[in-house]
Amino acid sequence: MAELEAFRAEAAEWLDANAPQAIRSLRLHAELGGNWGGRHPLWEAPEMETWLRVCADKGWTAPTWPGEYGGGDLSNAEAKVLEQERKRLQLPEPLTGFGLSMIGPTLLRFGSEAQKQEHLPKIVRGEIRWCQGYSEPEAGSDLASLQARAERDGDDFLINGTKVWTSYGDLSDWIFALVRTNSAVKKQAGISFILIDMETPGVSVRPIKLISGKSPFCEAHFENVRVPLANVLGEIDGGWTVAKALLGHERSMIADVFGAGGGARGRRATLAEQAREVLGGTPGEPLPDALLRDRIAQNEMDMKAFHLTLQRSRDAAKAGQQPGSESSIFKVWATEANQRRTELAMQIAGPQALGWEGAGFDEAELDCTRAWLRARGNSIEGGTSEVQLNIIAKHVLGLPD
Amino acid sequence: MQLVLSEDQELLAKTVADFAAEHSPLARFRALRDDADPIGFSKALWREMAELGWVGIPIPEAHGGAELGLAELCVVLEPLGRCLAPEPFLSTVLLGAAALVRGGTEQQQAAWLPRVAAGEAFLALAHQEPRSRYDLQRIETRAERDGDGWRISGEKIQVLDGIVADALIVAARTSGDAADAAGITLFLVPADAGGLEVERQHRVDERGAALVTLAGVAVDAAAIVGAEGQGARLLQGVVDAATVGLCAEMLGSMQECFDRTLAYLKAREQFGVPIGSFQALKHRAAEIYIQIELARSCVMAAARAVDAGDDEAPRLVSLTKARCSDAAILVTNEGVQMHGGIGMTDEHDIGFFLKRARAAAQTFGDADFHRARWAGLGGY
Incomplete structure (x- = not known):
């Protein structure tokens, strides 16, 4: 404990000494949402680049990764302390993105030494931005039926096919994708997990607009894209195992985002605060609308129960217990609670929730509308709620097929 | 606040579960009812529980108890809830003794608490x-x-x-x-x-x-x-803590009801297949599982918050009671529905869970009541 407290002091001192003044309490732009790095980086403020560089030099963009790949070699407990101190000092994350959260941990687990040496340091330094190529137009919930194919041509694969829902595909440098390398076997057994440089000839990307008006999603096309065999992560035809492990990361990440109540975008008004503003009444006294009051309480309590379950799961892990099956509920519950929250926010705002843009609607009202529409996707992306319930029924409850 | 059972608590849970399985199968509960037992529980079994130290868990050592917390008491109450044990934990320990522990004079405590802890007196x-x-x-x-x-x-x-x-x-x-x-x-x-x-x-x-x-x-x-003239605060504190204890019991009985229902879904065949293979039932079973897991986290958090005298405790109590009330009703309604016709018969045990759940849900405030209290404590 004493060592951890010593580390806390050390971390706080370092952060305070190295963080540029301009980034403290920086309100992150909703579109960018922090440092995503890459070959063509976008900076919220020029000092964000400095911030990334000093943190990367220290290994603190990926604090728990091994030092040999550029990481910080910190224990989980130390990384948590570092995170706490960063938040306390109101400093933005030095780097975010799917390199750190998704492909990095997967490379650490499944990558060859050469793959780790090639990719991890560039992720740590924010030099390469990654995106994910899983879903296809004809392979959504039934992901294993994917058809993008990779055919051997000497020491390379030639890749042809289409990936959809590729978040930030238009801004990313590399994609980790699932491709079919064998059609003669059970569908799960013929898939490989492959790493592709998006600058390779034959790759093209088109953004997808959502019902909320815009989105980070893209469609990526591959036409005779030549990728070395050495870019396969794990075994050839063994990609399903890698993909499932990564999906676990993705789902816990999605749950974390909703668990944290909206991430780095700054504190938003609670439903109760929003309702008080719209409905009036005496502060501290019950809201004038008893039905809305009940629904707000229900939603807050849903979120609180979710947080406590997240905490229970983490406390059990810290106490060295086997991961419990309770984590299977996070994705479905957190996303659906978030949907109920955004619908309730619409309901509270009333007619003012109906704006799309322009005069007569303020920024918060327009955000509320867009957030409601965007949230409809929460129970679809990263495994639909129905798929999550199937997983619980089969793997946790043992119900028969 | 750590939402995890200590080794001692794990051991206690196991001991109580074994004891309940041996001494308190559902058949005992049924027999007490069928025989129109005048008090509805077993004083002999109560004394055994007292000898094992469970009755005295929240009672100070000076008065013959173990001076442990609500967290430990919940560990005992959950397996007892599983078998619908009718012994008077709620009345004598969580309400009666707790009122004396929190507000009783030295004389009142000395007169009653040792006898309660010994399983000899009821409050x-x-x-x-x-x-x-x-x-x-x-x-x-x-x-x-x-x-x-x-x-x-x-x-x-x-x-x-x-x-x-x-x-x-x-x-x-x-x-x-x-x-x-x-x-x-x-x-x-x-x-x-x-x-x-x-x-x-x-x-x-x-x-x-x-x-x-x-x-x-x-x-x-x-x-x-x-x-x-100052009894309202004391009463509220006692009932809040007792509510968490009741929730632990509810958690046990909803878990048991669900386990029995799941077993039935796997065993019962219609149209030539186990009914548990139907997606309409699978998804509902998964929803029940989610509700029970959420309820469990709340019970653990509320018990620890009450033990710590945390400012957040009253809100966590309401959170827990609202969740457990809604979950218990859902689980037991679905339990009867998924058992089909046999679930409606008195001969089958699943109906006991439905009745217990409804009564518990409407004791110390139902879900609506506690959502309103949550809102009130939150200033809206």
């Missing part, structure tokens, strides 16, 4: 009235000064295990009007006091309950538990 809390619904402050029973003492008159309903109680803790109004917070006083009234009538009530869940009529019951000044 009950008489707070609910015909018009109070879930409002703890709506008390019409009055205590009037009479010389150095008091005379209490009024009517109390559904006093849990009131029929066996050796003494009742009665909430009465010593000043103010029916809904005022101030002016409520708790009195310790021996069951043999003149003018006190206790009549057995039969509830849908078979839990022992009594109608209590007080017709000018005379008590002396030393009968006051806590401070005169």
Whole structure:
């Protein structure tokens, strides 16, 4: 404990000494949402680049990764302390993105030494931005039926096919994708997990607009894209195992985002605060609308129960217990609670929730509308709620097929 | 606050589960009902539980208890909830003894707590009235000064295990009007006091309950538990903690109901396949699982917050009761539905869980009540 407290002091001192003044309490732009790095980086403020560089030099963009790949070699407990101190000092994350959260941990687990040496340091330094190529137009919930194919041509694969829902595909440098390398076997057994440089000839990307008006999603096309065999992560035809492990990361990440109540975008008004503003009444006294009051309480309590379950799961892990099956509920519950929250926010705002843009609607009202529409996707992306319930029924409850 | 069981707590849970399986199968509960047992539970089994130290968990060591927390008590109550054990933990320990631990005089504690811990004496809390619904402050029973003492008159309903109680803790109004917070006083009234009538009530869940009529019951000044006129706070604290205990019991019974239902889904065949292979039922089973897991986290958090005297405790209590009430009703409704026709028969045990769940959901405030309380405590 004493060592951890010593580390806390050390971390706080370092952060305070190295963080540029301009980034403290920086309100992150909703579109960018922090440092995503890459070959063509976008900076919220020029000092964000400095911030990334000093943190990367220290290994603190990926604090728990091994030092040999550029990481910080910190224990989980130390990384948590570092995170706490960063938040306390109101400093933005030095780097975010799917390199750190998704492909990095997967490379650490499944990558060859050469793959780790090639990719991890560039992720740590924010030099390469990654995106994910899983879903296809004809392979959504039934992901294993994917058809993008990779055919051997000497020491390379030639890749042809289409990936959809590729978040930030238009801004990313590399994609980790699932491709079919064998059609003669059970569908799960013929898939490989492959790493592709998006600058390779034959790759093209088109953004997808959502019902909320815009989105980070893209469609990526591959036409005779030549990728070395050495870019396969794990075994050839063994990609399903890698993909499932990564999906676990993705789902816990999605749950974390909703668990944290909206991430780095700054504190938003609670439903109760929003309702008080719209409905009036005496502060501290019950809201004038008893039905809305009940629904707000229900939603807050849903979120609180979710947080406590997240905490229970983490406390059990810290106490060295086997991961419990309770984590299977996070994705479905957190996303659906978030949907109920955004619908309730619409309901509270009333007619003012109906704006799309322009005069007569303020920024918060327009955000509320867009957030409601965007949230409809929460129970679809990263495994639909129905798929999550199937997983619980089969793997946790043992119900028969 | 760590939401994880310690090794000692794990061991305790296992011991209680083994004990419950051996001594308290559901058949025992059924037999107590079928035989119209006058008190509805087993005093012999209660003494065994006392000898194992469970009854004295929240009682100070100085008075023969183990001086442990609500977290430990919940560990005991969950497996007892699984088998619907009717023994009077809620009435005697969580309500009666707790009121004395929190507010009793040294003399009251010394007179009662060692005997409670030994499984020899029973207590009950008489707070609910015909018009109070879930409002703890709506008390019409009055205590009037009479010389150095008091005379209490009024009517109390559904006093849990009131029929066996050796003494009742009665909430009465010593000043103010029916809904005022101030002016409520708790009195310790021996069951043999003149003018006190206790009549057995039969509830849908078979839990022992009594109608209590007080017709000018005379008590002396030393009968006051806590401070005169200040009983509302004490009562709220006692009921809050007891609510968490009840929730732990509910968690056990909903888990058991679900386990039985799952087993049935796997075993029962229709159209030539197990009914559990139908997606319509699978998804509903998964939803139930989610609700139980959420309820479990809340019970653990609320018990620890109450033990720590955390400011957030009252809100966590309401969170927990609302969740457990809704979950228990969902799980047991679905339990009966998924069992089909057999689930509607008295011969099948699944209906016991439905009845217990409904009664527990509507004890100490239902889900609506606790959502309103959550909102109120949150300033809206």
